Amino acid sequence: MAAGGLGAIDWHAPWLAPLAPLGRRATQRVQAGASVATALNALVDEGAVPAPGVRFVPQAALPAGMAYEQFIHDRRSVPTRDNLHDFFNGLVWLRYPATKRRFNQLQAQALAQDGVGAVRGPVRDALTVFDENGALLLAPPELHAALAARQWRRLCVELRPLWRQARLLLLGHALLEKLISPRKSITAHVYQAQTAIDNVVNLDDALARDLTAPWLAAKPFCPLPVLGVPGWWPENENFCFYDDSVVFRGARQLTQAQPNA
Incomplete structure:
Protein backbone atom coordinates (compact mmCIF):
# COMPACT_ATOMS: atom_id res chain seq x y z
CA MET A 1 0.00 0.00 0.00
CA TYR A 96 -13.66 -5.22 19.01
CA PRO A 97 -12.35 -8.80 18.85
CA ALA A 98 -15.29 -10.54 20.55
CA THR A 99 -17.76 -8.92 18.16
CA LYS A 100 -15.68 -9.81 15.10
CA ARG A 101 -15.29 -13.40 16.31
CA ARG A 102 -19.06 -13.58 16.77
CA PHE A 103 -19.59 -12.24 13.24
CA ASN A 104 -17.33 -14.99 11.96
CA GLN A 105 -18.97 -17.71 14.04
CA LEU A 106 -22.40 -16.81 12.69
CA GLN A 107 -21.07 -16.58 9.14
CA ALA A 108 -19.52 -20.04 9.44
CA GLN A 109 -22.77 -21.45 10.82
CA ALA A 110 -24.69 -19.98 7.89
CA LEU A 111 -22.16 -21.37 5.41
CA ALA A 112 -22.41 -24.81 6.99
CA GLN A 113 -26.20 -24.69 6.74
CA ASP A 114 -26.69 -23.07 3.34
CA GLY A 115 -23.37 -23.35 1.53
CA VAL A 116 -21.75 -20.45 -0.29
CA GLY A 117 -24.39 -20.05 -2.99
CA ALA A 118 -24.82 -17.23 -5.48
CA VAL A 119 -27.00 -15.27 -3.05
CA ARG A 120 -26.39 -14.78 0.67
CA GLY A 121 -29.14 -15.80 3.04
CA PRO A 122 -30.69 -13.22 5.38
CA VAL A 123 -28.25 -13.82 8.26
CA ARG A 124 -25.10 -13.62 6.13
CA ASP A 125 -26.54 -10.61 4.34
CA ALA A 126 -27.17 -8.80 7.63
CA LEU A 127 -23.73 -9.73 8.93
CA THR A 128 -22.14 -8.34 5.78
CA VAL A 129 -24.06 -5.08 6.17
CA PHE A 130 -22.95 -4.74 9.79
CA ASP A 131 -19.36 -5.83 9.16
CA GLU A 132 -18.91 -3.45 6.24
CA ASN A 133 -21.10 -0.51 7.18
CA GLY A 134 -22.34 -0.95 10.75
CA ALA A 135 -22.32 1.28 13.80
CA LEU A 136 -23.53 1.12 17.38
CA LEU A 137 -25.30 4.04 19.06
CA LEU A 138 -25.01 4.33 22.83
CA ALA A 139 -27.46 7.07 23.75
CA PRO A 140 -30.49 8.10 25.80
CA PRO A 141 -33.73 6.42 24.66
CA GLU A 142 -35.08 9.65 23.17
CA LEU A 143 -32.31 9.62 20.58
CA HIS A 144 -32.91 5.98 19.72
CA ALA A 145 -36.62 6.65 19.25
CA ALA A 146 -36.02 9.65 16.99
CA LEU A 147 -33.51 7.68 14.91
CA ALA A 148 -35.88 4.74 14.51
CA ALA A 149 -38.61 7.14 13.32
CA ARG A 150 -36.21 8.97 10.95
CA GLN A 151 -37.13 12.25 12.68
CA TRP A 152 -33.96 14.04 11.68
CA ARG A 153 -34.73 17.54 12.98
CA ARG A 154 -35.77 16.11 16.33
CA LEU A 155 -32.76 13.77 16.46
CA CYS A 156 -30.09 16.28 15.55
CA VAL A 157 -31.59 19.71 16.37
CA GLU A 158 -34.29 19.53 19.05
CA LEU A 159 -32.46 16.82 21.03
CA ARG A 160 -29.00 18.15 20.25
CA PRO A 161 -28.01 18.63 23.94
CA LEU A 162 -28.59 14.89 24.56
CA TRP A 163 -25.77 14.03 22.15
CA ARG A 164 -23.36 15.04 24.90
CA GLN A 165 -24.49 11.80 26.60
CA ALA A 166 -24.20 9.73 23.43
CA ARG A 167 -21.51 7.80 21.57
CA LEU A 168 -21.68 6.52 18.02
CA LEU A 169 -19.12 3.75 17.47
CA LEU A 170 -18.30 2.83 13.88
CA LEU A 171 -17.51 -0.86 13.36
CA GLY A 172 -17.91 -1.09 9.59
CA HIS A 173 -14.51 -1.06 7.93
CA ALA A 174 -15.88 -0.04 4.53
CA LEU A 175 -17.67 2.84 6.27
CA LEU A 176 -14.41 3.94 7.88
CA GLU A 177 -12.66 3.74 4.52
CA LYS A 178 -15.32 5.89 2.84
CA LEU A 179 -14.93 8.53 5.54
CA ILE A 180 -11.35 9.11 4.42
CA SER A 181 -13.06 11.50 1.97
CA PRO A 182 -16.07 12.75 3.99
CA ARG A 183 -19.24 13.56 2.12
CA LYS A 184 -22.73 14.26 3.34
CA SER A 185 -24.35 11.14 1.90
CA ILE A 186 -22.16 8.60 3.75
CA THR A 187 -24.61 6.58 5.82
CA ALA A 188 -24.06 4.05 8.60
CA HIS A 189 -26.39 1.17 9.41
CA VAL A 190 -26.94 1.57 13.15
CA TYR A 191 -27.54 -1.73 14.91
CA GLN A 192 -30.62 -1.84 17.13
CA ALA A 193 -29.58 -4.08 20.02
CA GLN A 194 -31.99 -6.54 21.63
CA THR A 195 -30.90 -5.48 25.12
CA ALA A 196 -29.49 -2.31 26.61
CA ILE A 197 -25.71 -2.45 26.41
CA ASP A 198 -24.83 1.15 27.28
CA ASN A 199 -23.72 0.60 30.88
CA VAL A 200 -21.64 -2.56 30.79
CA VAL A 201 -18.12 -3.37 31.88
CA ASN A 202 -17.08 -4.77 28.49
CA LEU A 203 -19.04 -3.31 25.59
CA ASP A 204 -17.37 -5.61 23.06
CA ASP A 205 -18.43 -8.75 24.93
CA ALA A 206 -21.94 -7.39 25.46
CA LEU A 207 -22.40 -6.65 21.78
CA ALA A 208 -21.10 -10.09 20.83
CA ARG A 209 -23.63 -11.73 23.17
CA ASP A 210 -26.44 -9.64 21.69
CA LEU A 211 -25.82 -10.88 18.14
CA THR A 212 -28.08 -13.83 17.35
CA ALA A 213 -29.03 -15.29 14.00
CA PRO A 214 -32.83 -14.87 14.33
CA TRP A 215 -32.46 -11.23 15.36
CA LEU A 216 -30.00 -10.42 12.58
CA ALA A 217 -32.20 -12.09 9.96
CA ALA A 218 -34.71 -9.26 10.49
CA LYS A 219 -31.95 -6.70 9.66
CA PRO A 220 -32.30 -4.59 12.82
CA PHE A 221 -30.59 -1.49 11.42
CA CYS A 222 -31.47 2.18 11.12
CA PRO A 223 -29.76 4.44 8.55
CA LEU A 224 -27.88 7.42 9.91
CA PRO A 225 -25.92 9.91 7.73
CA VAL A 226 -22.89 10.10 9.99
CA LEU A 227 -21.84 13.67 9.19
CA GLY A 228 -25.15 14.76 10.72
CA VAL A 229 -23.98 13.68 14.18
CA PRO A 230 -23.64 16.85 16.29
CA GLY A 231 -20.00 17.73 16.77
CA TRP A 232 -18.81 15.53 13.92
CA TRP A 233 -18.92 18.01 11.03
CA PRO A 234 -18.78 21.82 11.07
CA GLU A 235 -21.47 22.25 8.42
CA ASN A 236 -24.17 20.70 10.61
CA GLU A 237 -23.89 23.66 12.99
CA ASN A 238 -26.15 25.34 10.44
CA PHE A 239 -29.41 23.45 10.92
CA CYS A 240 -30.34 23.84 7.26
CA PHE A 241 -27.89 20.95 6.84
CA TYR A 242 -30.74 18.61 7.80
CA ASP A 243 -33.23 19.97 5.27
CA ASP A 244 -31.66 17.87 2.51
CA SER A 245 -34.46 15.39 1.82
CA VAL A 246 -32.24 13.29 -0.43
CA VAL A 247 -29.81 12.45 2.37
CA PHE A 248 -32.09 12.89 5.40
CA ARG A 249 -35.05 10.95 4.11
CA GLY A 250 -38.10 10.42 6.29
CA ALA A 251 -39.68 7.06 7.06
CA ARG A 252 -42.45 7.63 4.54
CA GLN A 253 -39.93 8.42 1.79
CA LEU A 254 -38.03 5.24 2.57
CA THR A 255 -41.20 3.14 2.42
CA GLN A 256 -42.22 4.68 -0.88
CA ALA A 257 -38.75 4.08 -2.30
CA GLN A 258 -38.68 0.38 -1.43
CA PRO A 259 -40.31 -0.99 -4.66
CA ASN A 260 -37.82 0.89 -6.82
CA ALA A 261 -34.76 0.48 -4.56
Whole structure:
Protein backbone atom coordinates (compact mmCIF):
# COMPACT_ATOMS: atom_id res chain seq x y z
CA MET A 1 0.00 0.00 0.00
CA ALA A 2 1.33 3.42 -0.90
CA ALA A 3 2.22 5.48 2.14
CA GLY A 4 0.09 8.27 0.68
CA GLY A 5 -3.05 6.21 1.28
CA LEU A 6 -2.42 6.09 5.01
CA GLY A 7 -1.35 9.71 4.93
CA ALA A 8 -4.87 10.66 3.90
CA ILE A 9 -6.29 9.46 7.23
CA ASP A 10 -7.17 12.27 9.64
CA TRP A 11 -6.72 10.60 13.02
CA HIS A 12 -8.24 13.66 14.69
CA ALA A 13 -11.63 12.95 13.08
CA PRO A 14 -14.16 12.25 15.87
CA TRP A 15 -15.37 9.01 14.30
CA LEU A 16 -11.82 7.61 14.49
CA ALA A 17 -11.26 8.39 18.17
CA PRO A 18 -11.67 4.76 19.42
CA LEU A 19 -9.23 3.49 16.77
CA ALA A 20 -6.75 6.35 16.63
CA PRO A 21 -4.16 5.15 19.20
CA LEU A 22 -3.80 1.77 17.48
CA GLY A 23 -4.20 3.27 14.02
CA ARG A 24 -1.35 5.71 14.44
CA ARG A 25 1.02 2.96 15.61
CA ALA A 26 0.06 0.63 12.78
CA THR A 27 0.43 3.47 10.28
CA GLN A 28 3.98 4.17 11.43
CA ARG A 29 4.94 0.54 10.87
CA VAL A 30 3.40 0.38 7.39
CA GLN A 31 5.04 3.65 6.40
CA ALA A 32 8.34 2.17 7.58
CA GLY A 33 7.88 -0.70 5.12
CA ALA A 34 5.86 -3.38 6.94
CA SER A 35 2.89 -5.07 5.35
CA VAL A 36 -0.52 -4.36 6.86
CA ALA A 37 -0.69 -7.92 8.27
CA THR A 38 2.74 -7.59 9.87
CA ALA A 39 1.93 -4.19 11.36
CA LEU A 40 -1.30 -5.47 12.91
CA ASN A 41 0.33 -8.60 14.35
CA ALA A 42 3.09 -6.45 15.83
CA LEU A 43 0.55 -4.49 17.89
CA VAL A 44 -0.55 -7.76 19.47
CA ASP A 45 2.97 -9.12 19.92
CA GLU A 46 4.18 -5.98 21.68
CA GLY A 47 1.20 -5.99 24.05
CA ALA A 48 -0.59 -2.91 22.68
CA VAL A 49 -3.83 -4.94 22.69
CA PRO A 50 -4.92 -8.33 24.04
CA ALA A 51 -4.67 -11.17 21.53
CA PRO A 52 -7.81 -11.04 19.36
CA GLY A 53 -7.88 -14.82 18.79
CA VAL A 54 -6.72 -14.53 15.18
CA ARG A 55 -3.54 -13.69 13.29
CA PHE A 56 -3.34 -11.57 10.18
CA VAL A 57 -1.88 -13.27 7.12
CA PRO A 58 -1.22 -12.20 3.52
CA GLN A 59 -4.15 -12.52 1.14
CA ALA A 60 -2.17 -15.17 -0.76
CA ALA A 61 -2.69 -17.55 2.18
CA LEU A 62 -6.39 -17.89 1.24
CA PRO A 63 -6.69 -21.00 -0.97
CA ALA A 64 -8.44 -20.56 -4.30
CA GLY A 65 -12.10 -21.46 -4.05
CA MET A 66 -12.26 -21.31 -0.25
CA ALA A 67 -14.71 -18.87 1.34
CA TYR A 68 -12.99 -16.01 3.17
CA GLU A 69 -15.22 -16.42 6.24
CA GLN A 70 -14.64 -20.19 6.37
CA PHE A 71 -10.88 -19.70 6.21
CA ILE A 72 -10.97 -17.32 9.18
CA HIS A 73 -13.10 -19.78 11.15
CA ASP A 74 -10.98 -22.84 10.35
CA ARG A 75 -7.48 -21.31 10.46
CA ARG A 76 -8.03 -18.48 12.98
CA SER A 77 -6.30 -16.27 10.43
CA VAL A 78 -7.55 -13.18 8.59
CA PRO A 79 -6.38 -12.78 4.97
CA THR A 80 -5.21 -9.19 4.72
CA ARG A 81 -4.36 -7.11 1.65
CA ASP A 82 -2.18 -4.04 1.69
CA ASN A 83 -4.98 -1.53 1.27
CA LEU A 84 -7.06 0.84 3.38
CA HIS A 85 -10.09 -1.46 3.40
CA ASP A 86 -8.21 -4.31 5.08
CA PHE A 87 -6.21 -1.91 7.26
CA PHE A 88 -9.44 -0.69 8.86
CA ASN A 89 -10.80 -4.23 9.05
CA GLY A 90 -7.73 -5.20 11.05
CA LEU A 91 -8.07 -2.25 13.41
CA VAL A 92 -11.70 -3.19 14.11
CA TRP A 93 -10.56 -6.77 14.82
CA LEU A 94 -8.09 -5.42 17.37
CA ARG A 95 -10.56 -2.98 18.97
CA TYR A 96 -13.66 -5.22 19.01
CA PRO A 97 -12.35 -8.80 18.85
CA ALA A 98 -15.29 -10.54 20.55
CA THR A 99 -17.76 -8.92 18.16
CA LYS A 100 -15.68 -9.81 15.10
CA ARG A 101 -15.29 -13.40 16.31
CA ARG A 102 -19.06 -13.58 16.77
CA PHE A 103 -19.59 -12.24 13.24
CA ASN A 104 -17.33 -14.99 11.96
CA GLN A 105 -18.97 -17.71 14.04
CA LEU A 106 -22.40 -16.81 12.69
CA GLN A 107 -21.07 -16.58 9.14
CA ALA A 108 -19.52 -20.04 9.44
CA GLN A 109 -22.77 -21.45 10.82
CA ALA A 110 -24.69 -19.98 7.89
CA LEU A 111 -22.16 -21.37 5.41
CA ALA A 112 -22.41 -24.81 6.99
CA GLN A 113 -26.20 -24.69 6.74
CA ASP A 114 -26.69 -23.07 3.34
CA GLY A 115 -23.37 -23.35 1.53
CA VAL A 116 -21.75 -20.45 -0.29
CA GLY A 117 -24.39 -20.05 -2.99
CA ALA A 118 -24.82 -17.23 -5.48
CA VAL A 119 -27.00 -15.27 -3.05
CA ARG A 120 -26.39 -14.78 0.67
CA GLY A 121 -29.14 -15.80 3.04
CA PRO A 122 -30.69 -13.22 5.38
CA VAL A 123 -28.25 -13.82 8.26
CA ARG A 124 -25.10 -13.62 6.13
CA ASP A 125 -26.54 -10.61 4.34
CA ALA A 126 -27.17 -8.80 7.63
CA LEU A 127 -23.73 -9.73 8.93
CA THR A 128 -22.14 -8.34 5.78
CA VAL A 129 -24.06 -5.08 6.17
CA PHE A 130 -22.95 -4.74 9.79
CA ASP A 131 -19.36 -5.83 9.16
CA GLU A 132 -18.91 -3.45 6.24
CA ASN A 133 -21.10 -0.51 7.18
CA GLY A 134 -22.34 -0.95 10.75
CA ALA A 135 -22.32 1.28 13.80
CA LEU A 136 -23.53 1.12 17.38
CA LEU A 137 -25.30 4.04 19.06
CA LEU A 138 -25.01 4.33 22.83
CA ALA A 139 -27.46 7.07 23.75
CA PRO A 140 -30.49 8.10 25.80
CA PRO A 141 -33.73 6.42 24.66
CA GLU A 142 -35.08 9.65 23.17
CA LEU A 143 -32.31 9.62 20.58
CA HIS A 144 -32.91 5.98 19.72
CA ALA A 145 -36.62 6.65 19.25
CA ALA A 146 -36.02 9.65 16.99
CA LEU A 147 -33.51 7.68 14.91
CA ALA A 148 -35.88 4.74 14.51
CA ALA A 149 -38.61 7.14 13.32
CA ARG A 150 -36.21 8.97 10.95
CA GLN A 151 -37.13 12.25 12.68
CA TRP A 152 -33.96 14.04 11.68
CA ARG A 153 -34.73 17.54 12.98
CA ARG A 154 -35.77 16.11 16.33
CA LEU A 155 -32.76 13.77 16.46
CA CYS A 156 -30.09 16.28 15.55
CA VAL A 157 -31.59 19.71 16.37
CA GLU A 158 -34.29 19.53 19.05
CA LEU A 159 -32.46 16.82 21.03
CA ARG A 160 -29.00 18.15 20.25
CA PRO A 161 -28.01 18.63 23.94
CA LEU A 162 -28.59 14.89 24.56
CA TRP A 163 -25.77 14.03 22.15
CA ARG A 164 -23.36 15.04 24.90
CA GLN A 165 -24.49 11.80 26.60
CA ALA A 166 -24.20 9.73 23.43
CA ARG A 167 -21.51 7.80 21.57
CA LEU A 168 -21.68 6.52 18.02
CA LEU A 169 -19.12 3.75 17.47
CA LEU A 170 -18.30 2.83 13.88
CA LEU A 171 -17.51 -0.86 13.36
CA GLY A 172 -17.91 -1.09 9.59
CA HIS A 173 -14.51 -1.06 7.93
CA ALA A 174 -15.88 -0.04 4.53
CA LEU A 175 -17.67 2.84 6.27
CA LEU A 176 -14.41 3.94 7.88
CA GLU A 177 -12.66 3.74 4.52
CA LYS A 178 -15.32 5.89 2.84
CA LEU A 179 -14.93 8.53 5.54
CA ILE A 180 -11.35 9.11 4.42
CA SER A 181 -13.06 11.50 1.97
CA PRO A 182 -16.07 12.75 3.99
CA ARG A 183 -19.24 13.56 2.12
CA LYS A 184 -22.73 14.26 3.34
CA SER A 185 -24.35 11.14 1.90
CA ILE A 186 -22.16 8.60 3.75
CA THR A 187 -24.61 6.58 5.82
CA ALA A 188 -24.06 4.05 8.60
CA HIS A 189 -26.39 1.17 9.41
CA VAL A 190 -26.94 1.57 13.15
CA TYR A 191 -27.54 -1.73 14.91
CA GLN A 192 -30.62 -1.84 17.13
CA ALA A 193 -29.58 -4.08 20.02
CA GLN A 194 -31.99 -6.54 21.63
CA THR A 195 -30.90 -5.48 25.12
CA ALA A 196 -29.49 -2.31 26.61
CA ILE A 197 -25.71 -2.45 26.41
CA ASP A 198 -24.83 1.15 27.28
CA ASN A 199 -23.72 0.60 30.88
CA VAL A 200 -21.64 -2.56 30.79
CA VAL A 201 -18.12 -3.37 31.88
CA ASN A 202 -17.08 -4.77 28.49
CA LEU A 203 -19.04 -3.31 25.59
CA ASP A 204 -17.37 -5.61 23.06
CA ASP A 205 -18.43 -8.75 24.93
CA ALA A 206 -21.94 -7.39 25.46
CA LEU A 207 -22.40 -6.65 21.78
CA ALA A 208 -21.10 -10.09 20.83
CA ARG A 209 -23.63 -11.73 23.17
CA ASP A 210 -26.44 -9.64 21.69
CA LEU A 211 -25.82 -10.88 18.14
CA THR A 212 -28.08 -13.83 17.35
CA ALA A 213 -29.03 -15.29 14.00
CA PRO A 214 -32.83 -14.87 14.33
CA TRP A 215 -32.46 -11.23 15.36
CA LEU A 216 -30.00 -10.42 12.58
CA ALA A 217 -32.20 -12.09 9.96
CA ALA A 218 -34.71 -9.26 10.49
CA LYS A 219 -31.95 -6.70 9.66
CA PRO A 220 -32.30 -4.59 12.82
CA PHE A 221 -30.59 -1.49 11.42
CA CYS A 222 -31.47 2.18 11.12
CA PRO A 223 -29.76 4.44 8.55
CA LEU A 224 -27.88 7.42 9.91
CA PRO A 225 -25.92 9.91 7.73
CA VAL A 226 -22.89 10.10 9.99
CA LEU A 227 -21.84 13.67 9.19
CA GLY A 228 -25.15 14.76 10.72
CA VAL A 229 -23.98 13.68 14.18
CA PRO A 230 -23.64 16.85 16.29
CA GLY A 231 -20.00 17.73 16.77
CA TRP A 232 -18.81 15.53 13.92
CA TRP A 233 -18.92 18.01 11.03
CA PRO A 234 -18.78 21.82 11.07
CA GLU A 235 -21.47 22.25 8.42
CA ASN A 236 -24.17 20.70 10.61
CA GLU A 237 -23.89 23.66 12.99
CA ASN A 238 -26.15 25.34 10.44
CA PHE A 239 -29.41 23.45 10.92
CA CYS A 240 -30.34 23.84 7.26
CA PHE A 241 -27.89 20.95 6.84
CA TYR A 242 -30.74 18.61 7.80
CA ASP A 243 -33.23 19.97 5.27
CA ASP A 244 -31.66 17.87 2.51
CA SER A 245 -34.46 15.39 1.82
CA VAL A 246 -32.24 13.29 -0.43
CA VAL A 247 -29.81 12.45 2.37
CA PHE A 248 -32.09 12.89 5.40
CA ARG A 249 -35.05 10.95 4.11
CA GLY A 250 -38.10 10.42 6.29
CA ALA A 251 -39.68 7.06 7.06
CA ARG A 252 -42.45 7.63 4.54
CA GLN A 253 -39.93 8.42 1.79
CA LEU A 254 -38.03 5.24 2.57
CA THR A 255 -41.20 3.14 2.42
CA GLN A 256 -42.22 4.68 -0.88
CA ALA A 257 -38.75 4.08 -2.30
CA GLN A 258 -38.68 0.38 -1.43
CA PRO A 259 -40.31 -0.99 -4.66
CA ASN A 260 -37.82 0.89 -6.82
CA ALA A 261 -34.76 0.48 -4.56
